[in-house]
Amino acid sequence: MFQNIYAILALGIFCQLSTSTLAVQNITISFFAADLNGCDDLSKCDAFVELLCVTSLSDGRDCGKTKYIQDDNYPVWPEEFTFSNTTGEVLRRWQIKVLDDDVAFNDVIATVVLPFEEFVKATETQRNHKIDLGGRGSLYVTRVNSS
Numbered sequence: 665m666f667q668n669i670y671a672i673l674a675l676g677i678f679c680q681l682s683t684s685t686l687a688v689q690n691i692t693i694s695f696f697a698a699d700l701n702g703c704d705d706l707s708k709c710d711a712f713v714e715l716l717c718v719t720s721l722s723d724g725r726d727c728g729k730t731k732y733i734q735d736d737n738y739p740v741w742p743e744e745f746t747f748s749n750t751t752g753e754v755l756r757r758w759q760i761k762v763l764d765d766d767v768a769f770n771d772v773i774a775t776v777v778l779p780f781e782e783f784v785k786a787t788e789t790q791r792n793h794k795i796d797l798g799g800r801g802s803l804y805v806t807r808v809n810s811s
Contacts, residue, residue, distance in 0.1 A: 691747050691783045692808040695730060695760075696740040700773060700801035703764040708735040710765040711773065713803075715745060718777075719756045727758070732765040737801070744808055747780070756780040760795075762803055773800050783807050 695713050703709035712732035716724040727747070733739035757780055762773040774797035782793065793805045 691780070692744050693747075693783065694741065694744045694806050694808055696738075696804050696806070697762065697797075698738055698802045698804070700737040700739070700762075700797075702800050703737075703771065703773065704766070708737045709739070709773070710734045711736070711739050712763055712765055713741060714761040714763060716759040716761075717747070717756070718759055724759055734765075758805075760803065760805070762797060762801075774798050774803070776803065778805060 697711060700709040700711055703711070710732050713730045715727045715729065717727040718724045728743070728745045730741040730743045733741065758778045759775065760778060761775045764771040764773055776795050776797070778793065778795065791807045795803045795805065797803055
């Protein structure tokens with residue numbers, strides 16, 4: 665009987681330690697771009713964003729995609745993406761592709777990598793992360809809110 669009580673107490677202590685060391689925080693992001701160029705000869709970019717999540721457990725899984733915005737080199741995508749951060753997870757980053765929507769196939773404007781940890785540590789004044797797209801414009805990743 666005492667063995668069962670000790671096992672229950674030990675399990676309770678373990679669960680308490682586990683939940684206290686694994687702080688969970690939600691991070692919500694959105695995207696906008698500036699000065700996109702080199703997409704189409706006769707029109708502006710028809711840009712959209714694809715988002716992959718890369719962790720120590722996964723080389724990348726689809727985490728979301730914006731709708732494309734037609735003929736706009738300064739798109740502001742309305743979609744917001746929310747992610748949970750577990751501090752016990754080792755490596756986590758986003759792989760972000762900015763693409764130009766075309767009839768035959770989509771052209772990659774740029775692919776960038778952004779560490780998730782930068783958003784966990786960001787202060788209110790660090791809400792926007794500007795990423796150069798290799799001379800093809802800039803992508804801004806905005807931290808919308810946190811909980």
